[in-house]
Amino acid sequence: MDFVSAEALIPPDSVQARVSRIDVRELGLTIFENVIPKRVLARMNATIDADRAAWPAPDGGADLPLARRFGEMLRLLDGFRELESQSCAQARDWASRELRGGYSEDSLHVLRCVNHEMDWQSNLRHHDSHLLTMLIPLQLADPTELNGDLLLYKRRRQSVTYLGNMAYKTWLVLQQNRRFAARARQTRRDLAQGRCRRIACVPGNVYVFNGFLSLHANLEIESGERRSLIIHHFDPHLTAGIKQVTRALRLQRRHAD
Numbered sequence: 443m444d445f446v447s448a449e450a451l452i453p454p455d456s457v458q459a460r461v462s463r464i465d466v467r468e469l470g471l472t473i474f475e476n477v478i479p480k481r482v483l484a485r486m487n488a489t490i491d492a493d494r495a496a497w498p499a500p501d502g503g504a505d506l507p508l509a510r511r512f513g514e515m516l517r518l519l520d521g522f523r524e525l526e527s528q529s530c531a532q533a534r535d536w537a538s539r540e541l542r543g544g545y546s547e548d549s550l551h552v553l554r555c556v557n558h559e560m561d562w563q564s565n566l567r568h569h570d571s572h573l574l575t576m577l578i579p580l581q582l583a584d585p586t587e588l589n590g591d592l593l594l595y596k597r598r599r600q601s602v603t604y605l606g607n608m609a610y611k612t613w614l615v616l617q618q619n620r621r622f623a624a625r626a627r628q629t630r631r632d633l634a635q636g637r638c639r640r641i642a643c644v645p646g647n648v649y650v651f652n653g654f655l656s657l658h659a660n661l662e663i664e665s666g667e668r669r670s671l672i673i674h675h676f677d678p679h680l681t682a683g684i685k686q687v688t689r690a691l692r693l694q695r696r697h698a699d
């Protein structure tokens with residue numbers, strides 16, 4: 443499709459409600475409510491409909507030009523710009539206290555449009571390679587029990603050394619590569635035992651957490667399509683080499699599940 447400017451995606455009469463903030467300390471999660479007006483979400487979803495035929499993968503993926511453009515567009519909203527800069531400042535503070543090796547200012551914009559045929563995306567417990575994760579739901583799947591909700595684990599990892607990170611991530615990749623049914627059973631157990639909590643995301647809100655520390659995943663989807671924009675900031679470069687392995691295994695899993 444022809445690219446329209448980020449400005450053009452914000453309808454001129456979009457009314458921006460007051461943003462409110464909820465801190466869920468137990469999970470290290472901050473929820474910003476009423477950030478994105480409904481009309482802006484509608485335009486983003488219509489743009490996805492028009493653009494997706496050209497995507498390299500059916501679910502979207504990392505660093506799509508459209509995802510980056512959505513990020514630019516959202517920064518035209520005062521509420522979004524402020525919460526992003528607040529969250530980035532907090533992440534920088536944390537990194538300067540906890541990370542000896544430093545980090546780069548890289549950001550990664552990801553679009554994930556997931557439906558019931560994409561089980562290879564679900565129940566994949568993982569940590570992000572970037573420090574700050576901003577999850578921006580654009581559209582929910584149908585309101586059934588299995589609607590792709592975010593699962594956040596309570597216990598956050600402590601190790602941030604290169605070797606510790608690599609060993610742990612290797613173990614996680616092996617876990618992720620189990621078949622779908624085994625991964626889903628693990629999710630049910632973790633929920634029942636209170637190890638993780640299910641976050642019922644609402645389009646218009648923004649969900650911010652340290653994805654590098656917090657283990658997280660998504661439920662599978664029974665029907666409909668869930669669409670999310672995910673913006674990651676600050677790369678400590680502790681996953682060299684493993685990203686390629688993860689990508690290769692994900693492709694393999696897509697055929698196995």
Ligand SMILES: [Fe+2]
Nearest residue numbers: 569570653658
């Ligand atoms: Fe993630």
